[in-house]
Amino acid sequence: MSDAPDLRPRPAPKNPIGKSQAAPLEPWRDPNAKPYVQIEKVVKRFGDFTAVDNVSLSIYRGEFFSLLGGSGSGKTTLLRMLAGFETPTEGRIFIDGVDMAGIPPYDRPVNMMFQSYALFPHMTVENNVAFGLRQDGVPKDEIRARVAEMLEMVKLTPFAKRKPHQLSGGQRQRVALARSLVKKPKLLLLDEPLGALDKRLREQTQFELVNIQEKLGVTFVVVTHDQEEAMTMSSRIAVMDHGHIAQVGTPTEIYEYPNSRFTAEFIGSVNMFEGHVVESEADHSLIRSAEAGCDLYVTHAAHLPEGSRCWVAIRPEKVSITKDKPAELVEGRNVTRGVVREIAYLGDVSIYQIDLPSGKRVRATAPNVTRRTELPITWDDEVWLCWRPFAGVVLTD
């Protein structure tokens, strides 16, 4: 353990939902911390198809870790290897320091919540939840008590005697959760846990999941394709693409400091300007972009030789849109002009689509601070777009 306080900037709390936990915050920053799950150079091939390609990951105790990716990104295969349903073609997986090679699913200290929930249709809710405990030969009284406690936690006590087909989707989801948690696993794997729920129920359940995870101190590894879900719940996210890990980091890191065009475009929306490096210094970089119609001044080192091709990613909410020429700026730097083509009024914010002279379409979001703007920006208005030097991120691929 390092006693020196970490003075690195930490722009947002680790968990936006406001998680307060006893476990050390951000154990992945501690070089001495021992990972609970260690995935070492794991490859999984199905015939000619490589589903998971040389993935290494460390997941720490008490984390809410998300594997985020589109379909076919290998996230579910990775999860199934942790559960023991698939065997890695190459590489090793350690859980709590034990090599999982050759250990069948029923002997692993891991439980899984299935995407389809996989509730046993011929058993009542109660028996579904009790199933895992019965396999371990837990005494009957204890089974009864623990099942009751679990059903209480997921608020399903009145439904104990029902069969799965007599429940709603949300109730089934909670039975599946209770069943996977009743054995008090150290590690819970969740495959698209909220995928089958409608939007409102999903948002509500996100909070419940985080609360339960916090209460029980279980390590969660969640597979999801929903970036908003991953951002809301996770301590860290691994963005996966075609079997690789594109980036691992906290939601803030992933959003604010994407390391590739893939991550930047996968998480949220982004404006991507192609250009080439004009100045490359330790404290700033200057990128000339014909697409943007101006030079892009970025206050971080690009570590790129001058003249090399690169992209600058700027999030829409960091682009400010004005009808008048903005003051306090260097001419031709981080400022450009365009014509408003589309406006989407979402209530809290408005999304503007602006066409630049280069033909590039830029997206800018602005909060609707006042009820009726004095000089509302409307279709076909010519506007100024500008952004702060810290807004952009230089990317190479």
Place this chain on the structure above:
Amino acid sequence: MAAHLPVRPPSLKQRALAVTRRLGLTGRGGVILGPYAWLVLFFLVPFLIVLKISVAEPAVGIPPFTKLIEWVDGGLDLKIRFSGFQALFEDDLYILAYLNSLKIAFVSTLCCLLIGYPMAYAIATAPEKRRGPLLMLIILPFWTSFLIRVYAWMSILKDEGLLNNLLLSLGIIHEPLKILYTDWAVYIGITYSYLPFMILPLYATLEKLDHTLLEAAADLGARPWKAFLTITLPLSLPGIIAGSLLVFIPAVGEFVIPSLLGGSDTLMIGRELWNLFFNSRDWPSASAVAIALLAFLVGPIMIFQHFQGRDQDKGAA
């Protein structure tokens, strides 16, 4: 006022529709009518004829039984005799034959289940490409005449048949086993003949079984054997019941297999029925045996299916 519009006379099609509607015949009714007509014509009517014969008395002549209603001395004479049914209870041959038929059918059904379940399971869990050919192999024997297959078993099971020769040459036995013309041969014959009827419904339920349920069971700590007992077996119960009924019901009344493979002491109700009809020419008694057999089987099966139907309603998603 509006002028009178010329009313077009209804077309032929419209008139035809009106007629059928007046008869209470809709499209759906029309579709169901076919099977109903078939059942009435080829099941209900013959059944009623058999019922009628069962309450007649044997007589010398053609047909060899008395008439139900006769014109005697200027009046209608309704003659119902229960002598056929009486014989069932007076002669314990029939009771024994019934019981033995039930026993043979039960044991054969059990054998079919024990052999058929693993086969159905293996086919259902085989790679999808291979399932078709495997099912084909199960159905293939039907393409050969049933009688020929039973005769083939005779040549396999007889004293100097294939099986005995094989066992003798391997030195497992030193004198031929007496299998043909015993109950053993009947068990083998029925199990062999009815096995596909067990496998097909079992396959249908096992194939639909959600594999993630077994993964979930394993994940919760169930070893494969335990997962089979607690998940696969209960969920395949509808297939087990359907398959067992398909084997058990025809096996009880089986005639060909016991008469070809069974010994003279193999009592089965199907054989007794045959004897009554063709050897004793006692049609009323034979009909009574048939009616009693039907009553024996229909009662329990209806109760069984009632409960099964209720269970399935509960289990349906």
